[in-house]
Amino acid sequence: MVHPTETSEDSASPLESIISELSDTKHGDNREIQKLTSDPHNDKQADAYSTSGKITSPYEDDDKNDTKSIFSTYSKRLLRRTSTVLDAIRDDNEYVMSQEKGKINPDLGDNLLYNKGEVPHSDNQVTSFELEAVKTKQESSEDDITRTQTSQSLAYDGEYNIQDIIDRPPDGTVTGWISLICVTFINTFSWGANTSYGVLMSYYMESNHFPGATKEDYALIGGLNLGLSFIACSLSNSLVRRFYYKHIMYLGSALVVICYFVAAEVKTIVQLIIVQGLILSIAYALAAAPSMVVIPSWFLERRSFANGISSGGAGLAGLIFSRPVQAVIDSTGSYRWALRMVGIICGVMLFVSIFLVRCRRKFQVTSDIPIWKEIFQNIVNWRIYKMPPIIYLIIWNFIYGIGYAILLFSMSSYGRTIGLTSSQGSLVTTLQSAAQMIGRPALGYISFLFGKINVTIIFTLLLGILSLAYWVFIKSYGPLIGFGIIAGFIMGVNWVNFVPMCSDVVGGGDDLLAALSALYLTGGPPMIVSEIIGLKLEQPNSSSPFFHPQILVGVTCIVGALCLLPFREWKISRMLTARSHLIEKRAMKDRQPGDMDRLKRYKLLLDPGLKGYILRVFYPIKA
Secondary structure, eight states: OOOTTOOOSTTOOHHHHHHHHHHHSSSOOHHHHHHHHTOTTOHHHHTTBOTTSOBOOTTOOSOTTOHHHHHHHHHHHHHHHHHHHHHHHHHHHHHHHHHHHSOOOTTOHHHHHHGGGOOOOGGGOOOHHHHHHHHHHHHHHGGGOOHHHHHHHTOOOSSSOHHHHHTOOOSOOHHHHHHHHHHHHHHHTTGGGGGGHHHHHHHHHHHTOSTTOOHHHHHHHHHIIIIIHHHHHHHHHHHHHHSOHHHHHHHHHHHHHHHHHHHTTOOSHHHHIIIIIIIHHHHHHHHHGGGGGHHHHHOSTTHHHHHHHHHTHHHHHHHHHHHHHHHHHHHHSSSHHHHHHHHHHHHHHHHHHHHHOOOSSOOOOOOOSOHHHHHHHHHTOHHHHTOHHHHHHHHHHHHHHHHHHHHHHHHHHHHHHTTOOHHHHHHHHHHHHHHHHHHHHHHHHHHHHHOHHHHHHHHHHHHHHHHHHTGGGOOSHHHHHHHHHHHHHHTTHHHHHHHHHHHHHHOSSHHHHHHHHHHHHHHHHHHHHHHHHHHHHOOTTSSSTTHHHHHHHHHHHHHHHHHTHHHHHHHHHHHHHHHHHHHHHSOGGGOOTTHHHHHHHHHHHTOSSHHHHHHHHHOOSOO
16 A cells, blocks of 8 residues: 555545545545445555544554554454454355245256356266256256346355255155154164164173173174174165165065074074174165165255254164163063064064155166176266265264274273173163264254254364263263263264265265265274274273273264365365355346455455465354
């Protein structure tokens, strides 16, 4: 800025021009003054205005060396710039809220994709499904698009994948909510039933029912139920592309019932591992995995909330099965009828839920490719694996899965190391399951309010901090109950948000199956071995035998949260880029107040350098 003492007309400051005009007129333009004083880069000019709104000459500086005056000036500048930053953050968050309140026409993606020949690129590359949908809509309704509809179609702000804008889910409807309830029950009575395994494992070990079996053998069964079922979801999703999804789910449900009845008759630990570990895990995946694509087809803005409700079924299963299984064992003196009871209940509820559930989108395709080749192509879809945001999700899911599995199965075991009884340890596990039942829907709603990525990072980080700062110091019953409830409330954040975050990258359509398969395939192995790792890290003769597993849980949670920061940067970058393009495409007369300020802010935040990257990672808006 030119110093006030320079007299050249070409270099006169805007402030001098305004003061000159004010000297000739009785009243000034308050809007110009307000604009001038709110400019964070115009410090000298802005200092010419007092807080009362009166104008003082920039030449009136009685004592430049006065320390109090200098301190006051810099304080005002600091407050003014802080206020500017807060105003910018508030503006961006209000923008998100206003966009969520408005409805975007689902059938007008052609204007967005093909305006000026622009098509999303890199990891946002549209699929053939999207291109065909857009071309079809162009051919059929090009003449019917009104000006209002066109402006709605251009309201894409990067919050969701472009496919979900082309074919927007209704965010509910009666059929959608009924399907959500059915998916919740499917989760409850498939792999949610695995919560009863802790009670069964305690019986196996205390009664020595399978001579020669070790703790690692029983831990392997629990790990297979969690991890192998996760891996087998890749197979299940691939079969959905060739066969009707309900037929796959019916097959899995029948296999679940058979496995529980056969497990009641096995004679050796190897047979138990094969039936209750390997085959039952595959049955869980066939029965439940296809339902994961149902919710994204019905929900968009409420997707995390709906997914939280459905994943809460696993916690509900803990309340349904844990106590009854223990009661049947106590009354009969055997585990056999307990397994049969679980099998019968799961079979009935699964068949009813599958019959009632509906998926809004069709995933079945006709193909001449051999089925084994199609399964391989879907599981190993290199185009999906090359997407940077999918890579970030895979790394987070892999690392966090280690800590999650250890924490899930360790409450009862840790209770015994600090002198608690089996019944007390069982109660801690039950309360942890109850907390998951409440916590997962709550996490979904919180994710709906504040953004799924923000919530996942914060609660994953919080769980790691609690493990290191609280769990390692627990030596009594009461604090362990408290930690079990808190951990149960927040530890399921991965199940709540990993499907919605995948949908953010690839949309809720055909590519979602391949993206989820990538996470299943890479996230399952650590869950299989995590509990065994936890047992190996125990030091029975130490004063704190569980110290090393606790440290591992804390570290994996914290590192997992940090691995999501690049994913957040990608999401913020996509949102800001889309909003910037949205403003630039508007005619000048249609632009809103503050649009030019937003463009300047977006340009700063989208800087390709390290500074811009860090700003995007930590920019406090809903994501």
